[in-house]
Structures are given as C-alpha cells and as structure tokens.
Amino acid sequence: MARSGGGSGPRQPLSVKKPGTRATKTPTKAVSKAASKAASKAATNAMTTAPETSTLRRGASRAKSNGQKPSQKAPTVAKSPRTKAGKQVIASVALERLLAEYPDAHCELDYRNAFELVCATILSAQCTDVRVNMVTPELFARYPDAAALAAAAPEDVEAIVRTTGFFRAKAKSLVGMARRLETQHHGQVPQTIAELVLLPGVGRKTANVVLGNAFGINEGIVVDTHVQRLARRLGLTREPDPVGIERELMPLFPRERWAILSHLLIWHGRRLCFARKPQCPTCSLRDVCPSADIEASAGSADLPAGHG
Numbered sequence: 001m002a003r004s005g006g007g008s009g010p011r012q013p014l015s016v017k018k019p020g021t022r023a024t025k026t027p028t029k030a031v032s033k034a035a036s037k038a039a040s041k042a043a044t045n046a047m048t049t050a051p052e053t054s055t056l057r058r059g060a061s062r063a064k065s066n067g068q069k070p071s072q073k074a075p076t077v078a079k080s081p082r083t084k085a086g087k088q089v090i091a092s093v094a095l096e097r098l099l100a101e102y103p104d105a106h107c108e109l110d111y112r113n114a115f116e117l118v119c120a121t122i123l124s125a126q127c128t129d130v131r132v133n134m135v136t137p138e139l140f141a142r143y144p145d146a147a148a149l150a151a152a153a154p155e156d157v158e159a160i161v162r163t164t165g166f167f168r169a170k171a172k173s174l175v176g177m178a179r180r181l182e183t184q185h186h187g188q189v190p191q192t193i194a195e196l197v198l199l200p201g202v203g204r205k206t207a208n209v210v211l212g213n214a215f216g217i218n219e220g221i222v223v224d225t226h227v228q229r230l231a232r233r234l235g236l237t238r239e240p241d242p243v244g245i246e247r248e249l250m251p252l253f254p255r256e257r258w259a260i261l262s263h264l265l266i267w268h269g270r271r272l273c274f275a276r277k278p279q280c281p282t283c284s285l286r287d288v289c290p291s292a293d294i295e296a297s298a299g300s301a302d303l304p305a306g307h308g
C-alpha cells in the first residue's frame with residue numbers, strides 16, 4: 001500500500017504560470033462522451049495533415065509489401081502527429097482519459113516524508129517498486145532520519161538493501177546523501193532541483209519525484225522508462241533521451257498536472273501499454289494513439305523493458 005507524501009517541509013504554492021504555449025486548455029473534469037469524441041476527431045484531423053513518423057514508414061512499408069494500398073492496410077499512418085496542434089490534442093485527450101481511468105494514480109513507493117522518499121527513489125533505480133517496498137521498512141526503522149543514516153556504516157546499509165541490486169553503490173549513495181543533508185541542509189531535504197541534484201545518488205528524475213510528491217512542487221516531469229515509451233508511442237516526442245522528452249512534454253500539459261501525469265503514464269504502462277505486448281484493442285487511447293494498430297500487431301518494443 002502506498003503511503004501518501006506528508007512532506008517534511010512546508011508545502012509550497014504552485015506557480016500559476018503555464019508553460020509557454022497556446023495550448024488547448026485541459027479540462028479538470030472528465031468530459032462528456034460527445035466532447036471526447038470531438039477531441040478524438042480533432043486529433044485525427046490534426047494528424048492527418050502531417051503524416052511523418054517512423055510509424056508512417058513502418059506502416060507504409062508493410063502495406064506495400066502486401067500489395068495493398070497504404071490507406072487500407074495502415075490506417076494509423078494518417079494519424080501520426082507532426083504539428084504542435086496535433087500533439088496538443090493527443091496530450092489533452094490522453095490526460096483527461098487517463099485521469100478518468102486511474103483516479104487513484106499515485107507514487108507506488110512507500111514513504112512517510114521527503115527523507116524516506118529520497119531513500120526509496122534512490123533504491124528504485126533498476127528495481128521494482130514492490131521490491132523497494134520490501135526493504136524500506138527495515139531501513140527506515142534502523143535509520144529514521146538523515147542524522148541516523150549519515151552515521152551508518154555502509155556495510156550495514158548494504159546488508160539491508162542487498163536485494164534491490166547494485167546494493168554497494170546504492171548504500172554509498174544513501175549514506176552520502178544523508179551526510180550532505182546533515183552538513184549542508186540541517187538534516188532537511190531541500191526543495192529545489194539545483195540543490196537536490198547535488199545529493200549523491202540523486203539525478204533530475206529523482207529530484208522531480210521528490211519535489212512533485214513530497215512537496216507538491218511541479219518543477220519538471222518525471223521521465224522513467226514507462227513515460228519514455230508512452231510519450232513516444234503517443235507521438236508526443238521523438239527525443240531519444242529523458243531530458244529531451246521532458247522538455248517536449250512540459251508545454252503540452254498544464255503545469256499543475258505534471259506530477260500526476262507521470263503517475264498516469266506509469267500506471268498505464270504497467271497495466272496495459274506494456275513494452276513488448278501493449279494491449280491496444282482494449283486501450284482507451286486507441287483512437288488517438290498513432291501506434292495503436294502497429295504496436296498491437298507487431299508486439300514490438302521500441303524501448304527495452306524497464307524496471308517497475
């Protein structure tokens with residue numbers, strides 16, 4: 001059971017400034033069936049004007065080899081978005097439908113405060129949340145705060161986190177992180193990306209996890225393996241790396257939704273849009289997803305299966 005993020009510091013107000021875009025305003029409530037249908041149609045129209053993606057090439061090639069007209073064999077070809085407007089419509093529809101589908105989406109790591117979330121997120125690298133949640137009760141019981149963990153012998157921490165993989169490096173990061181919290185931040189987890197990424201074992205992804213979930217600060221979007229895969233399949237980005245993907249996703253979604261967006265994409269990736277065999281026929285995004293039929297029929301993975 002996931003714990004809610006109580007946060008060890010004061011909750012900070014969110015910026016009301018939306019990222020630079022004249023994007024369609026995303027509804028906060030589920031829209032009516034008619035509105036959803038209209039959005040889907042708009043997505044198709046927007047995408048039809050710009051058939052240019054790897055999906056297009058793959059679909060067209062497959063159709064040609066079968067001696068059939070591309071328009072008959074590969075209907076998803078015409079749905080691939082190139083324009084900003086096309087991406088925006090898909091992003092808005094996806095957000096609204098996933099919110100309706102996963103109203104309880106949340107961080108699946110167990111934690112009670114920002115310190116525990118930093119520890120759990122460090123341990124989650126190349127490891128499932130379920131596995132991390134098996135070791136953190138003992139870790140947090142032995143080392144309840146930065147002061148305790150900073151004074152720990154790395155071998156003792158290694159013994160506790162051994163089953164999460166890369167346990168020596170993770171134990172070193174945990175103790176180093178706690179020592180820096182003690183020496184630089186009075187034992188408290190800082191609330192800026194710039195300060196967080198200076199903690200051992202903490203990169204931009206972990207910093208975004210902590211800010212968004214422990215402090216309610218939407219500074220960026222968490223891009224893990226699931227978010228990467230879904231963002232690409234939905235045609236929202238063709239960037240190869242997480243930083244580039246994050247940069248492209250931010251203007252497509254309201255800032256106040258950035259934290260929940262990651263959870264929604266991760267939940268969808270874990271439950272339906274699998275790396276190797278996405279369940280497109282039963283997916284609620286099927287009508288707007290440029291990869292729907294191709295991914296379902298090919299059963300391919302454009303990215304290697306990741307953790308979680």
Ligand code: SF4
Binds near residue numbers: 233234278
């Ligand atoms: S399951 Fe299929 S239709 Fe749904 S988002 Fe993934 S690739 Fe697209």
